[in-house]
Structure formats: structure tokens, C-alpha cells
Amino acid sequence: MNIFITFFMQIATILQSILLVAAFIGGVFAIKNIRKSGIVQTQSETIIALQQQIDVLKEQSVQQQFELTAMREALKEEGIYITIDGERVTIKRISEPDTTRHIIKKPTTRKPTTPKEEG
Numbered sequence: 504m505n506i507f508i509t510f511f512m513q514i515a516t517i518l519q520s521i522l523l524v525a526a527f528i529g530g531v532f533a534i535k536n537i538r539k540s541g542i543v544q545t546q547s548e549t550i551i552a553l554q555q556q557i558d559v560l561k562e563q564s565v566q567q568q569f570e571l572t573a574m575r576e577a578l579k580e581e582g583i584y585i586t587i588d589g590e591r592v593t594i595k596r597i598s599e600p601d602t603t604r605h606i607i608k609k610p611t612t613r614k615p616t617t618p619k620e621e622g
Contacts, residue, residue: 582597
């Protein structure tokens, strides 16, 4: 009977060690999956926010295009033709000959503003 008790005590110790290692490995995998799902969630939220911004910018672009077309048509009715080709804007008045103006203006680049350090 002592042999059986000794044998089962040795097996119990080995089983405890195996269960401890398995629990540790399971914990590591659980932590990795939690981190990964957090990253995926953050990426999904970022993609949704960026898509919403793109949709708003598209709507603004359509509105600005409509306004630009309306202004061109109104000026055309007054005899002023405006042509925009990249950075070159041509303005021509039909009622007065030789009144074509070419305006080439490069966009100004603003220097990034840095907060003043208080000391």
C-alpha cells in the first residue's frame, strides 16, 4: 500500500508542475490576444474616423465646386471670363478688348508656429 501512495504522490507533484506550466503558457497567450484585440479595436476606430473626415471633405469639395461654377456663370453673364489652369488664373473682359490679365500666384507656405517657452 505504501508503494501506491508514494507513486500517486509523485504523479500529483508532476501533474501540479504540468498544470502550473500550462497555466503560465495560457496566461501569456491570453495577454497577447488582449493586446492584439486592443490594437485592432484602435485601428478600426481610427479608420472609421478617417473615413468620416474623407466624407466631410468630399461634401465640402462638391459645395466649393458648385460655388465656383456659380461665380463663373455670374461673371460670364457680366462679360468677364475666368479660366483657372493650375497656378495660373486668366481674367478676360469681353466688353473691353485687350484686357486679359494673367495672374500666377504660388501658395504661401506658413512656418509652423511653436509655442513660446516661458522661463
